[in-house]
Amino acid sequence: MENIEQNVKKLLSEIPAVNPFGEKVTLVAAVKLQSPNDINRAISAGITDIGDNHVQEFRDKYADITPNARRHFIGHLQTNKIKYLLGKVDLYHSVDRLNLAEELSKRSAAAGITSEILIQINAGDEDTKGGFSIEETLDAYQRIKQLPALKISGLMAMLPFTDDERLLTSLAVKMREKYDILRGLDQNIKHLSMGMSGDWRLCIQAGSNMIRLGTAIFGTRNYQQK
Ligand SMILES: *Cc1c(COP(=O)(O)O)cnc(C)c1O
Numbered sequence: 001m002e003n004i005e006q007n008v009k010k011l012l013s014e015i016p017a018v019n020p021f022g023e024k025v026t027l028v029a030a031v032k033l034q035s036p037n038d039i040n041r042a043i044s045a046g047i048t049d050i051g052d053n054h055v056q057e058f059r060d061k062y063a064d065i066t067p068n069a070r071r072h073f074i075g076h077l078q079t080n081k082i083k084y085l086l087g088k089v090d091l092y093h094s095v096d097r098l099n100l101a102e103e104l105s106k107r108s109a110a111a112g113i114t115s116e117i118l119i120q121i122n123a124g125d126e127d128t129k130g131g132f133s134i135e136e137t138l139d140a141y142q143r144i145k146q147l148p149a150l151k152i153s154g155l156m157a158m159l160p161f162t163d164d165e166r167l168l169t170s171l172a173v174k175m176r177e178k179y180d181i182l183r184g185l186d187q188n189i190k191h192l193s194m195g196m197s198g199d200w201r202l203c204i205q206a207g208s209n210m211i212r213l214g215t216a217i218f219g220t221r222n223y224q225q226k
Contacts, residue, residue, distance in 0.1 A: 002219035004038055008045035011216060023209040028072050030214035033221050036064035042217055043069050051212055055081040074212055076130060079103040086111055093156040093193050096120035096130035098143060105147035116151045118193055123171040124160035131158055137178040154191030155179050159199060169202050176207035
């Protein structure tokens with residue numbers, strides 16, 4: 001049995017309050033496959049932000065989760081599922097393609113709301129991951145910026161699964177450079193979501209100000225007993 005309370009307290013004490021750029025670091029708990037009870041335990045222990053990957057899970061658990069947590073959506077999102085999230089998600093991290101941005105804007109406008117988003121960057125150019133390449137960041141920003149019902153507040157980086165720390169650091173530093181360029185253009189830019197259980201330390205060192213941790217909080221995920 002995983003000691004969620006202890007993991008959260010330990011992480012909150014280990015994660016620096018600010019990154020080397022002097023920005024507050026936000027911990028988002030990645031809650032895929034976790035029970036509402038375990039998620040609520042993490043919230044009681046100090047987690048303020050939670051991130052879901054799957055629309056169906058988000059819907060099934062929504063009413064059972066302590067309502068004061070900020071809700072993030074961090075998984076691949078099909079356009080036909082947007083309707084189930086609209087107005088319930090505080091920050092969409094995973095806007096990984098233009099047509100998703102267009103559809104999210106269209107549906108947000110129809111609902112009379114603005115949705116806050118991050119642009120997802122596939123930093124390692126991996127075929128298995130969605131998102132714009134690092135080189136496309138500015139172009140993606142400029143296109144998405146024109147959509148009326150979205151507020152872009154930063155970038156979300158997908159880094160490769162590797163223990164090559166030099167590679168991870170060089171990609172994380174490149175992400176921070178793109179983030180700083182956008183920040184120079186737009187005062188709404190304030191989140192660089194980058195770092196998971198295996199690489200959050202080096203990501204914060206490179207300038208991440210939002211990390212998404214699952215395993216470090218809840219232990220190894222059990223994909224069998226969903
Ligand atoms: C699952 C997931 C995480 C957390 O992964 P861990 O390695 O368990 O910390 C972070 N971001 C995204 C997009 C995820 O799907």
